[in-house]
Amino acid sequence: MSSTQMLKGILEGCLLAIMKEGEVYGYELAEKLNRYGFESLSEGTIYPLLIRMQKEKLVLTTLRKSTAGPNRKYYSLSEKGEKELNLFIERWNRLSVNVNQIVKNKGGV
């Protein structure tokens, strides 16, 4: 099992959390996630996810000119996205409590 397999489903919540503080564009998201410790997160992972989130209306987008390179597509949270973020945080907290119990006990119940 690779490290990235553990990400499944968690990445969306992380993107929502980062957008919570303000607009970001895809390339920037990839850089921030790397700085947060998610190494080897490729654009082939992030862009399709952003597109899906746009279809689900969790995010709003606007195109802006870049200082260097092609236009940037900025993402920000919709109202629906804010609600989804709150749900994610609840789920994440429950999950980490459960896993920590198991890992720290190393078994039993």
Added chain:
Amino acid sequence: MSSTQMLKGILEGCLLAIMKEGEVYGYELAEKLNRYGFESLSEGTIYPLLIRMQKEKLVLTTLRKSTAGPNRKYYSLSEKGEKELNLFIERWNRLSVNVNQIVKNKGGV
């Protein structure tokens, strides 16, 4: 995104951790996980995973008679499984640190 989507890849580590303390059989694992807070974890999830872990030689199995019902298949950690468990714990700790940073900041960097 459903709650269970966040599990992807984490379940294997939890199974290894539970087996660390001693032999368990599949049905019992499902019950323990439920008590740990993983509700709605079905046998359609657990049994195929156990079979895969057996193929990968992470676990050893022995059949025993049940007090009520068909034979039980008991699982325990192999040496390889113990190593895998340690790797999982490292990865889990890194992941939860990263996600907590993002969720608690709610963005920035």
Added chain:
DNA sequence: TCATTTGCCTTGCATTGCAAGATAGGTTTA
């Protein structure tokens, strides 16, 4: 004998993340 409980397993599916590469605009250097 028939329902219930315990216990294992299979099939087929949707979703997620990734590798690899295509496409484009801008700057720098030769």
Added chain:
DNA sequence: TAAACCTATCTTGCAATGCAAGGCAAATGA
């Protein structure tokens, strides 16, 4: 002006994970 190199977005095709739905089998009790 051409070559090289960043920045930036997107697509295709794949493997892995978890789940719903269901079947099979052994023991117990009504």
